[in-house]
Amino acid sequence: MSGRFIAIVGPSGVGKDSVMQALAARDPRLGLARRVITRPGDAGGEEFDGVTEAAFEAQETAGVFALSWRAHGLCYAIPATVDAVLAAGRDVMGNLSRSVLIAAQARFARIEVIALSADHATLAARLVRRGRETDAEITRRLERATFTLPQGVKAHVVENNGVLDDCVAAILTHLYPGAMACNTGTDK
Numbered sequence: 001m002s003g004r005f006i007a008i009v010g011p012s013g014v015g016k017d018s019v020m021q022a023l024a025a026r027d028p029r030l031g032l033a034r035r036v037i038t039r040p041g042d043a044g045g046e047e048f049d050g051v052t053e054a055a056f057e058a059q060e061t062a063g064v065f066a067l068s069w070r071a072h073g074l075c076y077a078i079p080a081t082v083d084a085v086l087a088a089g090r091d092v093m094g095n096l097s098r099s100v101l102i103a104a105q106a107r108f109a110r111i112e113v114i115a116l117s118a119d120h121a122t123l124a125a126r127l128v129r130r131g132r133e134t135d136a137e138i139t140r141r142l143e144r145a146t147f148t149l150p151q152g153v154k155a156h157v158v159e160n161n162g163v164l165d166d167c168v169a170a171i172l173t174h175l176y177p178g179a180m181a182c183n184t185g186t187d188k
């Protein structure tokens with residue numbers, strides 16, 4: 001059976017990248033899709049392929065992306081190389097826009113949507129602490145926090161207000177019910 005594409009979604013600052021990194025470190029069954037983004041390669045945060053807008057559009061036209069979208073004045077994509085990993089039966093996580101979920105459900109044979117949530121004050125404090133965006137950009141990201149999931153999207157909602165490990169454990173239990181999560185790290 002093919003692997004599942006695990007879409008991790010939620011407002012800016014909710015912890016999508018932190019949760020995905022922790023999940024990948026914790027459980028070898030979970031791969032991580034490296035996104036293509038028109039953001040300077042040294043911006044920090046997640047590992048991604050930084051490209052110019054012209055290069056992005058050329059790749060998009062050439063069909064090398066499984067999914068692509070625009071948000072925050074940037075272009076984002078999940079490369080179609082994930083197909084080979086999924087075909088080999090491996091689950092792969094990707095950080096997606098909530099607006100692209102209907103397309104993602106159509107694109108991938110098996111998909112799970114994990115919608116992370118956290119309260120507004122927590123999001124704001126985390127974005128300031130992350131320091132990747134300007135104050136104006138942070139304000140715009142927070143304004144988008146209330147964006148609701150498109151109708152027809154079936155998501156599993158997981159809170160990330162508290163300890164990251166609790167959120168990670170809840171996701172693993174949902175993804176691999178009845179199975180012991182593989183733990184290659186140390187418990188805290």
Ligand SMILES: Nc1ncnc2c1ncn2[C@@H]1O[C@H](COP(=O)(O)OP(=O)(O)O)[C@@H](O)[C@H]1O
Nearest residue numbers: 011012013014015016017018126130162163164
């Ligand atoms: N459970 C958590 N507790 C404390 N800080 C967190 C938690 N989850 C994420 N963070 C921090 O919040 C900031 C935003 O997290 P990030 O993973 O970049 O979110 P997103 O990708 O959803 O924007 C980062 O600085 C990260 O270290």
Ligand SMILES: O=P(O)(O)OC[C@H]1O[C@H](OP(=O)(O)OP(=O)(O)O)[C@H](O)[C@@H]1O
Nearest residue numbers: 011012013071076095096097098099144
């Ligand atoms: O339509 P939305 O669900 O609001 O998502 C819009 C974009 O925001 C996030 O990007 P990015 O990872 O650059 O930002 P973030 O880390 O601040 O969430 C997410 O991955 C999408 O690409």
